[in-house]
Amino acid sequence: MNTWLEQQNFLEHTLLELCEAKTMERADWELKEPLVLRHHALLTFAKGKGILIINGTPIKITRKSVFLLLPGTNVESNLADKEDVEAHWVSFDLFRQVEATEQRRVYEREQSFPVQGLIANSYTRLQRMIAAIVSGQTNAVKNNGMRQMENLHALLEKVMTDHLPRRHEGEEHWLQQTVGYILQNYQQEIKVESLAEMAGMHPAYYSQVFKREMKKTPIEYLTQLRMNKAKELLLTASPDKNIREIASSVGYLDEFYFSRRFKENSGYSPSTYKKSRHEPCVISLSFPYTEHLLALGLTPCAAQTHPHLSIDTVSLPLPYHASEMWEISRQSFVETKPDLIICKDHVLTKAREHLGDIAPIFSISWKQTDMFGHLMEIAHLVDRKREARTWLDRHTKKTEFMRKKVKALLGEATVAICVVRDQAYRMYSTRNIGHVFYRSLELGVPEKIQRELDPYPPGTQFNWVGMPKEELPQYEADYLFFVVRSEDEVKMVEYDIQTLESWKKHSAIASGRYVFLDWYKWMVYAPLSIEKQLEESYDLFASLMDKSFSIKNPSKNA
Incomplete structure (x- = not known):
């Protein structure tokens, strides 16, 4: 396995078997003698410092270390x-x-792997993928074994993609330039000769390079892109937009030729496509929209998820922010064979760049509308409007019940929501965590936040504002929630509470009516998470009332 091609194709014609996936604590690493591995292993550290000794070679452990170890490897540890x-x-x-x-078919056990040892020292994406497999073993769901194998295969592909040497970097650059040109000009006549000239290659060689990377010829790519754009228009265009206009919009002057190609591609004529669709196979590139699909009774065939969402689907290790690079192969999407893909508007450009030829892509505006608007837009796309109305009716009744219950406990109270992010503070409004407290329970908003909200429809546009430490008294409220992601952030807030005199005078802090909330549990702005937050809100306030009472009456707890 010495050649570049052999390394790149290492996982072809192989089978994987997951042996163990677990979380290990300090006691598990206090080894009396070297650990000799019987299997391949992937190891990542979320906490801890020290030295890992691999086959006699000491390697420093950091919080983001990722190791790939082969069978027969000797492992020792020396922890701080x-x-x-x-x-x-x-x-x-x-x-x-x-x-x-x-x-x-006959298989033999493979002892090698092209990459081994310390493979990453600051690689959060690999850590997430490994943690997802561990979580999948802990929280078993139906068909979990198959999903775990898919996740493990995607993880190993990711390791191979990132850590093996690459060839034809110049070719890949120019190939991507031509793909970008196709995406921008698919409505126009595009010839392979023109694309090849743009890439500085002979047309035959360009087509060969294109097919090697994209798994289809340039013409097949262009045709599929046009068909997907036509499907997007057919599902979203006004009823008076005729087939001739749609054909012209995607680069076909002859509407009859377009209709013939469309039926070959989809199985339906353009005029019957919208009405004749079966239950769609949907990919969600955004975990809030994954929850929306579940609320509508539709499980996506692949999706971005989050730690508190248990779902039987192919989990996509996509970045949480649009600025981050995509590090997932196109093949993961191709194999799913989606009918449509949904995403937030700010990742649409990147989604089209990677997946425009695979399925029609629909973006749902994240800030222009609130959670209820998101639900109705997605329901329209997947033909689940009745299910959306049913969910909204049920949610309205639950909200009214919880609002009365909380109001009976608190009366007319105000709440301030302070999120810790990047060692700084943000005050949140009526989206994300603010939805339940301000819109569902109708608790009071700090005046400074209300002034920011006034220009916009409820739940849209304005989300948060940065807060210098000294400005906390400007957000006076009866209750104060600090939303954190780590113990370090808890310690940061506690230090400021103890040392800043202005903070000690804040009503909620002085009365003990403040609490720390888990970012990952309370910040998801989507139907299923909002319902869980709503259910937990009463117990949260009841515990704060008890805390406040104990501060005012310390002798009662003596």
Whole structure:
């Protein structure tokens, strides 16, 4: 396995078997003798410092270290004193096909791997993928074994893609330039010769490079892109837009030729496509929209998820922010064979760049409308408007019940929501965590936040404002929530409470009516999470009332 091609194709004709996926703490690493591995293993540290000794070679452990270890590897550890340790461990076996006939397939265990040892020292994406597999073993769901194998295969592909040497960098650059040109000019006549000239290649060689990378010829790519754009128009255009206009919009002057190609591609004529669709296979590139699909009774065939969402689907390791690079292969989407893809508007450009030829892509504006608007837009796309109305009716009744219950406990109270992010503070409004407290329960908003909200429809546009530490008294409220992601952020807030005199005078802090909330649990702005937050809100306020009472009456707890 020495050649570049052999390394790139290492996972072809192999089977994976997941042996173990678990979280390991400090006690698990206090080894009396070297650990000799029986399987391949992936290891990442979320907490802990020290030295990992691999086959006699010491390697420093950091919070983002990721290791790939081969069978037979000797592992020893030397951890820093009194350091908490949290590591995610995934062990697996790899079997390679050595014989293939019509009657049988024979596999032998593979002991090697092209990449090994410390493969990353600051790689949060690999850590997320490993943690997702560990979580999948802990929170077993139906068909979990198959999903785990898919996730493990995607993880190993990611390791291979990122850490093996690459060839034809110049070719890949110019190929992407021509793909970008197609995306921008698909309505026009495009010839392979023109694309090849743009890339500085012979047309035959350009087509060969294109097919090698994109798994289809340039003409097949262009045709599929046009068909997907036509599907987007057919599902969203006004009823008076005729087939001739749609054909022209996607680059076909002859509407009859367009209709023939469209039926070959989709199985339906353009005029019957919208009415004749079966239950669609949907990919969600945004975890809030994944929740919307579930609220509508539709499980996506692949989706971005979050730690508190248990769902039986292919989990997509996509970045949470539009500025981050996509590090997932196109093949993961191709194999799913989606009918449509939904995403937030700010990732639409990147989605089209990667997936425009795979399925029609629909963006749902994130800030221009609120959660209820998101639900109705998605319901329209997947033909689930009745289910959306049913969910909204049920949610309205639940909201009214919880509002009366909380109002009976608190009366007319105000709430301030302070989110800790990047060692700074943000005050939130009526979106995300603010939805339940301000819109569902109708609790009071700090005056300074209300002034920012006044120009916009409820739940749209304005989300948060940065807050210098000294300005906390300007957000006076009866209750104060600090939303944090780590113990370090808790310590940061507690330090400011203890040392800043202006904070001590804030009503909520002085009365003990403040609490820390888990970012990952309370910040998701989507139907299922909002309902869970609503259900927990009463207990949250009841505990704060008890806390406040104990501060005012310390002798009662003596």
